[in-house]
Amino acid sequence: MNKTLIIIAGPTAIGKTALAIKLAQHYKTEIISADSRQFYKEMSIGTAKPSIEELKAAKHHLIDSHSVLNQFNAGDFENESIKIINELFINHNEVIMVGGSGLFINAVCYGFDPLPVASEEVREKLNKQFEENGITFLQDKLKSIDPEYFAQVDRNNPQRIIRALEVYESTGKTFSSLRTNNKKQRPFNIIKIGLNSDREELYQRINLRVDEMVKNGLFEEVESLKTYQHLNALNTVGYSEIFDFLDGKCSREEAIEKIKQNTRRFAKRQLTWFNKSDDIKWFNPNQFEAIIQYLNSIH
Template sequence: MPQKTLIVVVGPTAIGKTALAIKLAQFYDTEIISADSRQFFKEMAIGTAKPSAEELAAAPHHFINSHHITQLFSTGDFEVEALQLMDMLFSEKEVLIMVGGSGLYINAICNGLDELPEIDLGIREKLNQQFELEGIAPIRQQLATLDPEYFAKVDQSNPQRMIRGLEVILSSGKKLSSFLTAHKKERPFHIIKIGLNTDRAKLYEQINLRVDLMMQQGLLAEVKSLEDHKHYNALNTVGYSELFDFLAGQTTLEHAIEKIKQNTRRFAKRQLTWFRKDTEIQWFEPNETEAIIKYINQQIAH
C-alpha cells in the first residue's frame, strides 16, 4: 500500500500560506490542519489573521476556533490531538495539508517532542506574578541568560513561551532547548515540506498593509471586547498587547499601530530564522503554485 503523505506549508506571517494551503487542499481533494498557535482560539479572529468565512468554506479546516482563550493548550497537547485526527483522516485521504508559522507545533508533528519534566507550580506562579508586576523585560533577560538556545528560537514577544522556557530550567535544571532537540520519532506517513518566502522589502510591505487592514476590519473593537481577559497568556501576543497598552492610556493609537507593525516584522524575521535551519524545506515564491504541485507530485512518486 502506498504511504500516506503530509504536505507541510510553512513561512513567515503574511506570506500567503493560507491561500496556498487551500489551493493544495482543493487540488488533492483533502483537508487542512492548522498549526498556528493563535488561530486555535475562538475569541481571537482579526488579530490572528484567521482564514475568512469564504476561505474556511473553500476547504475543510481543523484546529481553527477549536479552543477558548481560558484553556491551556500546549505543544504536547497539539501533538497528541493532531496525530489522532490525522490517523482518522488518513483512513479516507491519501494526502493531508498542514499549514502554519508556529515552528514548535510543526516540529511536534514532524519530529515529535520529548517528555518534558514535571513543572514546579510554585515556580510557574512566581514567574507569572513577576510578569504581572515587572513586565516582559526581566523574563526575557533571564531566559536569554539561562537558555540562550531556546531564547534564539522563541517568539520573544510571547511571555507564555518565555515563561515556559524558564519554568522548565528552574524546575529541572535542564534547558527546554535540550528537550526540543529530541530523537526524531518515526511517523507512519511521508512528509513533504514547502516553504514560502519573498523579497524582504515586499514581505514587510505586506505585513504593514495587513495590519492596516486589520484595523479597518475592527481589531481595536476585538481587543476592547477582550480587555477583561488580557491576563490570559493567549492574549499576551502581537496585535493585542500593543492595543491593551493604548486602552490603558500608556501610548497613542498611532504609536500602538506602528508597534504592531514593527513587532510583526520582527516575528516574521524570527520565523524565517527558525525555518531556514530545516534542510528538508523546499522554498518557493508564494505565487509559484504550479511549480509547487509539480515538486510535490515528484516527491510523492519517489
C-alpha cells in the same frame, strides 16, 4: 498508496493560507491549521484566521476549536493533530498542514518531548516577576540562560518565555536541551514547503495586513477581550499593544506601529527557525505550478 502530509510553512502574512487552499482543492483533501493562536475561538481578527469564504473553499481543522480559558500546548497539538491526520488518511492520500508555528509543526513531525511540570511556587514567582518588571526582564533572563531557544522563541509571548524559565528553574537544564531527544517515526511521508519572498515585499505584506486588521475591527475585538487580558494567550502580538493603548500607555497610532514592528520581528524569528531545517523546499508564494511539479516529482 503511501500517505503524505504536506506542510506549508513560512513567516506570517506570506500567503500560506491561500496556497494551502489551492493545494487542498487540487488534492481534494482537508487542511489542519498549525498556528499557535487560531484554535482560540475568541481571537479572530488579530490571529488572521481564514475568512468565511476561505473556510468554505476547503475544510479546516483546529480553527475555533478551543477557548482561551483552556491552555493548549504543543504536546496537546501533537496529540490532536495526529488523531485528525489518521482519520483523514482513511479517505485521503494527502493531508495539508499549514502554519507559522515551528514548535507545533515539529511536534507533529518528530513528537514533543515530555517536559517536566513546574511547581506552582516557581510559576507564581515568574509570573510575579513578569507583572513587576515586564517582559524585557524575562527576555534578558532567558537570553542569558538559553540563547539557543531565545533566538527561536516568540519573544513577545510571555507564556513561552515563562515556560522555558520554569523548566530551567525546576531542572537546571535548558529548554532547548530537553527538546532534542528521541524523534518519533511517523507512519506517513512528510513533505515541507516553505514560502518566502524578499524582505521588502514581506514587510509590505505585514504592514498591509495590520492595516486591514485595524480596518476590520481589531481594536474592537481586543477591547471585547479586556476581561481576559491576564491570560497568556492574549499577551501576544496584535493584542498586547492594543491593551497598552486601552490602558493609556500609548496612542492608537503608536499601538498600530508597534504591532507592525513586532510582527516584522516575529516574521524574522520564524524564518530563523525554519531556515534551520534542511528538509524544507522554498518557493515564492505565487509559484503554485512549480510547487505542484515539485510535489509530483517526489511523491
